Amino acid sequence: MLTARTEQLPVREQHDIVSVRQVVRSWCLALGLGLVDLTKIVTAASEIARNTVDYGGGGTLMLEELRDGLRVGVRLVFEDQGPGIADIERALADGYSTGTGMGLGLGGTRRLVDEFDISSTPGVGTRVAITKWKMR
Amino acid sequence: MDRIPILRMGPVLLVSIQVDMHDQLALGLQDDLSNAITAHGTKGVLIDISAVSVVDSFMGRMLANIAGVARVLDAITVVVGMQPAVAITLVELGLSLEGVRTALNVEKGMAHLQAVVASAGALSHSTDDADGAD
Numbered sequence: 278m279l280t281a282r283t284e285q286l287p288v289r290e291q292h293d294i295v296s297v298r299q300v301v302r303s304w305c306l307a308l309g310l311g312l313v314d315l316t317k318i319v320t321a322a323s324e325i326a327r328n329t330v331d332y333g334g335g336g337t338l339m340l341e342e343l344r345d346g347l348r349v350g351v352r353l354v355f356e357d358q359g360p361g362i363a364d365i366e367r368a369l370a371d372g373y374s375t376g377t378g379m380g381l382g383l384g385g386t387r388r389l390v391d392e393f394d395i396s397s398t399p400g401v402g403t404r405v406a407i408t409k410w411k412m413r
Numbered sequence: 414m415d416r417i418p419i420l421r422m423g424p425v426l427l428v429s430i431q432v433d434m435h436d437q438l439a440l441g442l443q444d445d446l447s448n449a450i451t452a453h454g455t456k457g458v459l460i461d462i463s464a465v466s467v468v469d470s471f472m473g474r475m476l477a478n479i480a481g482v483a484r485v486l487d488a489i490t491v492v493v494g495m496q497p498a499v500a501i502t503l504v505e506l507g508l509s510l511e512g513v514r515t516a517l518n519v520e521k522g523m524a525h526l527q528a529v530v531a532s533a534g535a536l537s538h539s540t541d542d543a544d545g546a547d
Contacts, residue, residue, distance in 0.1 A: 317505065
């Protein structure tokens with residue numbers, strides 16, 4: 278797998294969430310993602326960016342354009358140095374449709390993307406990577 | 414500070430969201446609409462989101478809150494023009510906008526509001542038990 282290009286964005290305040298949506302949108306348009314897939318990944322990015330700002334105390338987004346054989350993709354890696362998430366299983370429980378979970382919206386966000394990877398260490402920070410693929 | 418304009422058309426308030434809203438702008442709209450409903454005795458609110466390409470959980474909750482506050486203030490809200498990709502994404506995300514009335518476009522939303530406003534007007538002139546559509 279090859280990383281064709283990268284770009285880093287700050288995710289520190291509310292206006293950055295809007296910028297994240299706009300930059301992710303333009304990357305996905307350039308990759309030729311369909312409208313539904315594009316809407317899903319932009320929405321997922323918006324959800325994670327808001328968590329980074331609201332709960333992570335701000336952080337960064339690294340965008341990566343991926344090439345892997347017959348497919349191209351975009352990976353979004355959000356990192357913060359916030360308080361971290363002690364119970365990831367609970368955070369991934371679906372807060373919106375079932376009334377359980379922590380209300381971080383991670384369960385719903387996971388359904389919008391092809392790959393979802395989260396790691397978090399209390400007191401150190403959180404890293405969330407989401408990926409959407411498209412056949413070339 | 415920027416704001417989403419609220420237009421008054423007779424008994425109805427009209428909002429068309431044409432920008433990618435940051436959270437504060439969405440919260441401001443919620444406040445402005447609540448105030449406008451009270452100030453004008455509005456019975457119906459129409460929110461056009463046809464130019465909105467992303468509705469995330471925050472904005473979805475904002476729409477639901479607006480509809481909820483409007484209902485408590487005796488007004489109904491219709492959200493119109495949702496793009497199909499946005500609808501698919503919202504449902505997959507786990508938000509079904511329960512309690513929010515929707516219509517395909519401004520015309521249909523306006524017709525629905527006018528019918529509700531008219532029947533509310535008729536209701537206030539007679540105490541007969543009308544069909545009581547919520």
